[in-house]
Amino acid sequence: MIRILLADDHTILRDGIRALLSADADLDVVGEASNGAEVLSMLETMPVDVVLMDVQMPVLDGFATVPELRQRFPDTKVLVLTMLDHENYVTRMFEAGASGYVLKNAAISEITYAIRTVAAGNPFLCSEIGLNMLYKAVSQPLAPVHEVGEAHAGSDLTTRELEVLKLIAEGMTNGEISDKLFTSKRTIETHRQNIIAKTQAKNTAALIKLAVSRGLIS
Template identity: 35%
Template sequence: MTIRVLLADDQDLLRRGFKMIIDAQPDMETVGEAADGAQAIAQAAALRPDVVLMDVRMPGTDGIEATRHIAAHLPEVKVLILTTFDVDEYAFTGLRAGASGFLLKNVRTEELLTGIRTVAGGDAVLAPSTTRRLLDTYARTFHAPEAGLPPKDVLDPLTQRERQVFTEMASGRTNQEIADRLVLSETTVKTHVARILAKLRLRDRVQAVIFAYENGLSAPGR
């Protein structure tokens, strides 16, 4: 199936560059463009793309608010946030607003395409090293409970094995890394991840990490 992508960025040159890359792929096509958040919301509603490649800083309605609206009203449309290293806090805010991941604007072409395919497939773009640094830096900003306190039974729906997998997910590890650490097959890990997300009513792995921080199940440096 062809992955339908909406580009939301106030820089025309960047949109053109992304469009050329995306349209050159046999499994992707650009279905629309938006120069601000309001246009992104309208285009997402009208076109129902699989993925919105969303800039953060745009005039008027910014990418964060647009992401929040799309996640709330168009849950089948996935948002992939674009940001720069200098404003990582926007990436974290975007993830909390409902984005399925984030990429830096200086991302390599292969990483951009992999990110789009990953998000379109229902998973999240969660680069462990970048995500851990990002959350370690900004987790306290959102007043998460202190790690080590009782988790208020938020993990009660999970089995013991699912709790182990959740702990690894909260550390930003990939399915393969989790499989290696717990001596499981990657397929088994994928099954556990799907069950965990369903039981905790989480959208994807990114939301699982944020859930862990907000409930005091993980903290900077852990």
């Protein structure tokens, strides 16, 4: 039996994952936490094999939680379950001590396979991220030369990220963008973080400059 602790600040998501995992007789969700501080506190008295953890959480996020967890509870594995798909986040979480990384849009069969893989002491990277990184590695063109401090061209931005970038450049807030695109504010915040990570833009002005260079705004 693999004992699992769910860590995500969205109750409805935890409920959904618990329900899906309950179909597997060898997977047992023994607890739930809404942030990293709760995870560390619960592990003091609760034996857990795998912590299924989001990156973005209040109080103590995944980046801060994982190194502390691995130091204090070395036998407990961490499997990241998140919406953040950029390689920077993947690299940072593995460097922090995570054993696996899977996206929230993955099939439940892949998530359960990932849980069993990391519980057995092996690393896991979900297929979508792995393929994206492979395609990028084999098809990445030579990067153009930029002026010091200039944002990258952003050619690896997704269609949705380019759309969000355009609306940011028009001066819209995350809330206004989420209303316009009929999605959650949290999703827009994730897109914005991905855009910043991919472009290395330091501020909104740099993002606007990028939007102009991409022809998104005049």
